[in-house]
């Protein structure tokens with residue numbers, strides 16, 4: 001099918017882009033990589049009156065070290081993240097996760113701002129935003145504001161943005177870790193995940209000193225499991241830790257059944273992935 005008729009606006013400044021969205025009275029949509037939006041337009045599941053194309057704004061495409069954070073511009077393509085030495089050295093879990101995003105052609109066009117805004121519950125970059133505790137800088141008619149990732153993802157395919165808001169950049173705090181793992185199962189490589197987990201730990205005097213755990217594919221949004229992180233720091237680390245960790249993780253989620261997998265199967269997968277991830281993390285010598 002072909003999209004319904006729309007007005008195409010390619011602004012050259014953020015202010016002009018926000019103004020075009022505001023003038024559209026809620027009938028405007030941003031076009032970034034188009035990998036999620038264009039199928040929706042073609043199937044006429046989205047019928048915006050105005051399409052505001054960000055692709056002319058090259059200043060929205062960057063990856064830079066900013067103090068203790070890595071800042072990524074909203075228009076940065078998945079492929080640039082995949083090949084960034086800065087991401088590989090400072091955000092290695094993201095570097096591993098991005099390889100699971102779709103296929104080469106899609107990674108060449110898809111952007112981080114588009115992926116976060118689309119808010120698919122089985123997408124890797126929203127999960128990474130939760131895992132790292134990222135903050136998003138958003139420009140709207142009243143200027144710029146910052147939104148924490150935990151407040152950004154509201155529901156499946158739903159974020160907290162107003163229709164005139166544009167995600168400008170995302171800051172990811174750099175985590176210190178002694179071991180990390182990213183595990184995912186999809187039906188075919190590049191498909192959206194059925195279940196996935198990211199884990200990192202810092203060793204403490206008696207076991208785990210700090211932990212970070214995020215999961216996706218098992219709820220309407222990606223989840224950071226803070227109570228599991230805390231529990232991990234309280235238990236003795238021994239040969240039973242991967243099994244205990246898997247139990248903690250699976251008892252924290254209530255997935256839905258859908259056409260791709262039953263709730264029970266997703267939970268089972270997540271448990272196996274959690275066990276595997278913890279084995280990897282603990283195998284790193286302190």
Ligand SMILES: Cc1cc2nc3c(=O)[nH]c(=O)nc-3n(C[C@H](O)[C@H](O)[C@H](O)COP(=O)(O)OP(=O)(O)OC[C@H]3O[C@@H](n4cnc5c(N)ncnc54)[C@H](O)[C@@H]3O)c2cc1C
Pocket residue numbers: 029030031032033034035036037038074075100101102103106109110111112113114115117118122123124125161165166167168190191192193
């Ligand atoms: C076959 C296929 C398989 C895929 N598999 C995966 C996968 O395994 N994992 C995965 O994570 N993704 C997957 N994707 C999605 C892909 O990663 C998309 O690139 C991504 O979800 C959307 O990014 P985009 O830049 O293409 O956004 P677009 O499609 O241009 O936009 C998506 C939505 O975000 C809004 N938007 C875009 N940019 C901004 C902004 N800066 N501020 C505010 N709103 C904005 C748009 O208005 C639209 O509503 C797949 C896509 C396809 C077609």
